[in-house]
Amino acid sequence: MNTHLPPVQDAVARRPHRNAKGVGIRIDSVGRTYGERTVLAGVDLDVAAGEFVAVVGRSGCGKSTLLRLLAGLENPDAGDIRLDGRPHADEREALRIMFQDARLLPWKSVVNNVALGLAAGHKAARATALEALDEVGLADRADEWPTRLSGGQRQRVALARALVHKPRLLLLDEPLGALDALTRIEMHALIERLWREEGFTALLVTHDVSEAIALADRVLLIEGGRIALDQRVELPHPRERGGARFAALEEQVLRRVLQHPPAMGRSAAAPFGRWRWAA
Amino acid sequence: MTKKNSTPLHRPYDQILPWLVPLLLLALWQTGASSGWISTRIAPAPAAVLEAGWSLAASGELFRHLWASTQRAGAGFLIGGGIGLALGLLNGSFRVFERLLDTSVQMIRNVPHLALIPLVILWFGIDEEGKLFLVALGVFFPVYLNSFHGIRSVDPALVEMGRAYGLGNRSLFRHVILPGALPSILVGVRFALGWMWLTLIVAETIAASDGIGYMAMNAREFLQTDVVVLAIVLYAVLGKVADAAARWLERRLLRWNTAYA
Numbered sequence: 001m002n003t004h005l006p007p008v009q010d011a012v013a014r015r016p017h018r019n020a021k022g023v024g025i026r027i028d029s030v031g032r033t034y035g036e037r038t039v040l041a042g043v044d045l046d047v048a049a050g051e052f053v054a055v056v057g058r059s060g061c062g063k064s065t066l067l068r069l070l071a072g073l074e075n076p077d078a079g080d081i082r083l084d085g086r087p088h089a090d091e092r093e094a095l096r097i098m099f100q101d102a103r104l105l106p107w108k109s110v111v112n113n114v115a116l117g118l119a120a121g122h123k124a125a126r127a128t129a130l131e132a133l134d135e136v137g138l139a140d141r142a143d144e145w146p147t148r149l150s151g152g153q154r155q156r157v158a159l160a161r162a163l164v165h166k167p168r169l170l171l172l173d174e175p176l177g178a179l180d181a182l183t184r185i186e187m188h189a190l191i192e193r194l195w196r197e198e199g200f201t202a203l204l205v206t207h208d209v210s211e212a213i214a215l216a217d218r219v220l221l222i223e224g225g226r227i228a229l230d231q232r233v234e235l236p237h238p239r240e241r242g243g244a245r246f247a248a249l250e251e252q253v254l255r256r257v258l259q260h261p262p263a264m265g266r267s268a269a270a271p272f273g274r275w276r277w278a279a
Numbered sequence: 280m281t282k283k284n285s286t287p288l289h290r291p292y293d294q295i296l297p298w299l300v301p302l303l304l305l306a307l308w309q310t311g312a313s314s315g316w317i318s319t320r321i322a323p324a325p326a327a328v329l330e331a332g333w334s335l336a337a338s339g340e341l342f343r344h345l346w347a348s349t350q351r352a353g354a355g356f357l358i359g360g361g362i363g364l365a366l367g368l369l370n371g372s373f374r375v376f377e378r379l380l381d382t383s384v385q386m387i388r389n390v391p392h393l394a395l396i397p398l399v400i401l402w403f404g405i406d407e408e409g410k411l412f413l414v415a416l417g418v419f420f421p422v423y424l425n426s427f428h429g430i431r432s433v434d435p436a437l438v439e440m441g442r443a444y445g446l447g448n449r450s451l452f453r454h455v456i457l458p459g460a461l462p463s464i465l466v467g468v469r470f471a472l473g474w475m476w477l478t479l480i481v482a483e484t485i486a487a488s489d490g491i492g493y494m495a496m497n498a499r500e501f502l503q504t505d506v507v508v509l510a511i512v513l514y515a516v517l518g519k520v521a522d523a524a525a526r527w528l529e530r531r532l533l534r535w536n537t538a539y540a
Contacts, residue, residue, distance in 0.1 A: 097443050
């Protein structure tokens, strides 16, 4: 036994979280428009509990919008989203989102960032947060300021912050887009391991087809405001990127993505202009 | 956390350097005064100022004035700053209140508050209330403006994150909005401290029966230039102390911010 392990690591055994099961998603002809621009038009989608789904598409195709609708950050103009058959608004506590940037609060230490929104008392919340930090391998940085961490470490903290709530649905909005290639591969392994241990449903938005195929059970392509491709990935986990089937699949999806010319206009960013926090 | 990044070799040198110019000027002044180049009616020698300070301190009068001024400054600051902070947070947080109040505040802000002195004297007479009113008014605007601006400039991405992580309005304010606005609020506090002393000086020279301003005006009547200069020095010291306190607060509350750490 390694005697140099920090005490936290001794306390937390690697346990499978079979109790926290994933949630099933049903999206029924959901549409979203910003002014004149229709971003999503009649999207239908069923995701089984515990499934890992990746959504790819050109920038501005509406993949991030779909994720924001699922997260409840925006409301659809048409259609219906249900989680485990219940209205989506009632299930907000079951889901957590990871953004493109880590969005850590710079005035809170790493561990307090992870503990954000935990209902338990200070001590219990800290213990839970430390446990989650240990899962992502950052327990030793618990009391530092987020500004002292690297980009990859910040996203790991953000992942811990999402998982500390034991979400049944984890939404990932291109969380690895800004990371370097090596860090991304590490993060893939980490996300995959945690997904298998915890059994949540995962929805990953990415522009990286290879990332989608490395992680997901299904790869969706959004094009022209609807789902244009629903490709199953029947490769065993963990996946070998060098493999022939992996490469063939990647090639196939990539070709399909490139078939159509890029969407006109700018990417579908949320209209923040008039937004006030206490509205 | 290592504390070895400070360079011990340069430390004493760094400490002395900022004081070199003031000390030099003081020495020049003292030589000028004692050799008769500078008339003591215009500027008394530093030693004379020190002596005046000493005798006033010995009689206890100095502390009476100092205490009166500090009390006024503190009370005015708390009242004006408190209202400014509350209103800034309110208007920054709710669009309705901004629409309702901000225009009025901006209009009043454009009136130099010291221009109100005749009116203040009519309203409050020459009692304590008038001075408090002026100080509070002077402190109000910088605190209000910067609190308002601070709330408005909190990163909306962090607010969105807070909402997505299930924070209610109250927790969101406590964990995200207020800490995000704090750097700006503290800038307001530092500005306000400057206005606080300035207003107090003016208010105390007009009408008072104690305080440093009164001490100075009284000394002027008797041509005690040394006491007048002493009063000015005291204001400088008090201003510096207030500023140091604000800096300390910034360093303490904004530890997370690399610009202050």
